[in-house]
Amino acid sequence: xxxxxxxxxxxxxxxxxxxxxxxxxxxxxxxxxxxxxxxxxxxxxxxxxxxxxxxxxxxxxxxxxxxxxxxxxxxxxxxxxxxxxxxxxxxxxxxxxxxxxxxxxxxxxxxxxxxxxxxxxxxxxxxxxxxxxxxxxxxxxxxxxxxxxxxxxxxxxxxxxxxxxxxxxxxxxxxxxxxxxxxxxxxxxxxxxxxxxxxxxxxxxxxxxxxxxxxxxxxxxxxxxxxxxxxxxxxxxxxxxxxxxxxxxxxxxxxxxxxxxxxxxxxxxxxxxxxxxxx
Amino acid sequence: xxxxxxxxxxxxxxxxxxxxxxxxxxxxxxxxxxxxxxxxxxxxxxxxxxxxxxxxxxxxxxxxxxxxxxxxxxxxxxxxxxxxxxxxxxxxxxxxxxxxxxxxxxxxxxxxxxxxxxxxxxxxxxxxxxxxxxxxxxxxxxxxxxxxxxxxxxxxxxxxxxxxxxxxxxxxxxxxxxxxxxxxxxxxxxxxxxxxxxxxxxxxxxxxxxxxxxxxxxxxxxxxxxxxxxxxxxxxxxxxxxxxxxxxxxxxxxxxxxxxxxxxxxxxxxxxxxxxxxxxxxxxxxxxxxxxxxxxxxxxxxxxxxxxxxxxxxxxxxxxxxxxxxxxxxxxxxxxxxxxxxxxxxxxxxxxxxxxxxxxxxxxxxxxxxxxxxxxxxxxxxxxxxxxxxxxxxxxxxxxxxxxxxxxxxxxxxxxxxxxxxxxxxxxxxxxx
Numbered sequence: 001x002x003x004x005x006x007x008x009x010x011x012x013x014x015x016x017x018x019x020x021x022x023x024x025x026x027x028x029x030x031x032x033x034x035x036x037x038x039x040x041x042x043x044x045x046x047x048x049x050x051x052x053x054x055x056x057x058x059x060x061x062x063x064x065x066x067x068x069x070x071x072x073x074x075x076x077x078x079x080x081x082x083x084x085x086x087x088x089x090x091x092x093x094x095x096x097x098x099x100x101x102x103x104x105x106x107x108x109x110x111x112x113x114x115x116x117x118x119x120x121x122x123x124x125x126x127x128x129x130x131x132x133x134x135x136x137x138x139x140x141x142x143x144x145x146x147x148x149x150x151x152x153x154x155x156x157x158x159x160x161x162x163x164x165x166x167x168x169x170x171x172x173x174x175x176x177x178x179x180x181x182x183x184x185x186x187x188x189x190x191x192x193x194x195x196x197x198x199x200x201x202x203x204x205x206x207x208x209x210x211x212x213x214x215x216x217x218x219x220x221x222x223x224x225x226x227x228x229x230x231x232x233x234x235x236x237x238x239x240x241x242x243x244x245x246x247x248x249x250x251x252x253x254x255x256x257x258x259x260x261x262x263x264x265x266x267x268x269x270x271x272x273x274x275x276x277x278x279x
Numbered sequence: 280x281x282x283x284x285x286x287x288x289x290x291x292x293x294x295x296x297x298x299x300x301x302x303x304x305x306x307x308x309x310x311x312x313x314x315x316x317x318x319x320x321x322x323x324x325x326x327x328x329x330x331x332x333x334x335x336x337x338x339x340x341x342x343x344x345x346x347x348x349x350x351x352x353x354x355x356x357x358x359x360x361x362x363x364x365x366x367x368x369x370x371x372x373x374x375x376x377x378x379x380x381x382x383x384x385x386x387x388x389x390x391x392x393x394x395x396x397x398x399x400x401x402x403x404x405x406x407x408x409x410x411x412x413x414x415x416x417x418x419x420x421x422x423x424x425x426x427x428x429x430x431x432x433x434x435x436x437x438x439x440x441x442x443x444x445x446x447x448x449x450x451x452x453x454x455x456x457x458x459x460x461x462x463x464x465x466x467x468x469x470x471x472x473x474x475x476x477x478x479x480x481x482x483x484x485x486x487x488x489x490x491x492x493x494x495x496x497x498x499x500x501x502x503x504x505x506x507x508x509x510x511x512x513x514x515x516x517x518x519x520x521x522x523x524x525x526x527x528x529x530x531x532x533x534x535x536x537x538x539x540x541x542x543x544x545x546x547x548x549x550x551x552x553x554x555x556x557x558x559x560x561x562x563x564x565x566x567x568x569x570x571x572x573x574x575x576x577x578x579x580x581x582x583x584x585x586x587x588x589x590x591x592x593x594x595x596x597x598x599x600x601x602x603x604x605x606x607x608x609x610x611x612x613x614x615x616x617x618x619x620x621x622x623x624x625x626x627x628x629x630x631x632x633x634x635x636x637x638x639x640x641x642x643x644x645x646x647x648x649x650x651x652x653x654x655x656x657x658x659x660x661x662x663x664x665x666x667x668x669x670x671x672x673x674x675x676x677x678x679x680x681x682x683x684x685x686x687x688x689x690x691x692x693x694x695x696x697x698x699x700x701x702x703x704x705x706x707x708x709x710x711x712x
Contacts, residue, residue, distance in 0.1 A: 236527070255525055
């Protein structure tokens, strides 16, 4: 197949089109990196010197009396990890039930899953905001985590169900024939089979939590549990300083885990994003 | 344990989450839409409080001046409450003295009470200022006293001698909590901005979807299909990045590209192009910006879906076309595109829903501006209920905006069930017990 594709066909016109289309993105990526370690005279696009000044936030507060980057990173880490762990563990059991267990109402639950998967969760934000206030969880990290988990669940269950569906029935049949109950079969025989799915979902929901902006913005706007996304958006929107190099350095720091994870798990992520995420 | 029991046990955590954060919010959005809840009314039930503002409102509603002044100044009464306050300021001796002489008496004005106090010739009240202060302790007013129930306020009004016919109007005006109303829907239908938001949303969804999610997505998928693997991988990575990057960072890059001291302005300046903010210079700039910003993210979704669909086309079909001497364009037109019908339908159905509700990138880039040129429906809901400049957040009105989207979302995602091969999903589990 590879042979025929490249066969006596010139690629350069195609490449030229793609380069032209991709140029703005590449410019943004390149400057996103070099602007953080260089100085550029106002009104120019060519840097004239090297500096580490834009990274000063690593050792001190970003603004007077503001939080340090490390406490923000800590909050974000707690938020993203809790989200990932809860989404994955709840999906792990729910997806197995939907994929393999014979129970009344299974068709209804499966239909519900597809509907929820497509449903645009952002539209519920007004009601969720008020419900969290009634529950006393407004402005807490716990509240944001719960909502984030709930909003990620349909996707998580959907992905996990796909992994369970591809486990051969023979493995379970063998376990059941040996006299084990379904719980034991799931724990000892099936779980090891879906470990790649488990890892993929952990990574995906961690990234999703790490990048989340709207939910912390709306549901925990106070200073205490602030995460990197809302803080960064806050200083960018603040007219008092328009220091793009500083913003870029902070945002590179913010995106570093994302980039590292992407480089390592590129293939896995492409597949899971293709599995039908939103956005 | 039987498998249906395990099944329900395994589903329970997910079901609880769905009930609390999907079903309940859907119902509550509808409920809140029929209320006037806002920051001012609070979200729990309110109390009854007559303030200066209430008086102004009431006079606008035709309450007589006599009743109004009665509300503000219900006279002076020497009662135990006032005496206790007096004892705290002037000592128990004077309080006992006044109780003995004037206990239980009422006075219409401060002046009358002050005169009565002067006649007591108490050493503590030798100065006029002290007498005025002492008198003020006995003032009875309906103003600024919070009552938990309507009946408590009614009793107070009766006590102050306010005509019974006026009670209902005063109680209604004094209520501080939220109440049921249809006004949100009337507003929604009558405000010109509603039509604007709807039109903005339509333009935004249609252009982003057609040009980028489907159009550019297809172009990228087909182009990278024909390229040798290494260069295809590079272009896919470039276009996949926007999806993986945090939205705040992604929009920051666009801002840097487009602001008035940014890359575009600086790069074009040597050619004599005026330095402008390419993101917010005019409505058209803002529109191009938000469609580009959302579109590039959307294109990656299309690219991934279409690329895997193209990969699934039987190679023999493409080879046969090649052998028959089809040009590359004919191959795309007659072999690849016809196979893309379902993936295109899928991307369209799926992305229509998510674009309809999404406002994250718009909020971060143009903020709906300039003016409200790029304000879409979902963002109007967000702004009205959760984030407006005025500070009084209109939860009820915001919920009404959101309700429209919730209904569209529910209907479309129910329709979406049909897109899926639902029967295949329903394949019966093969183990009986």
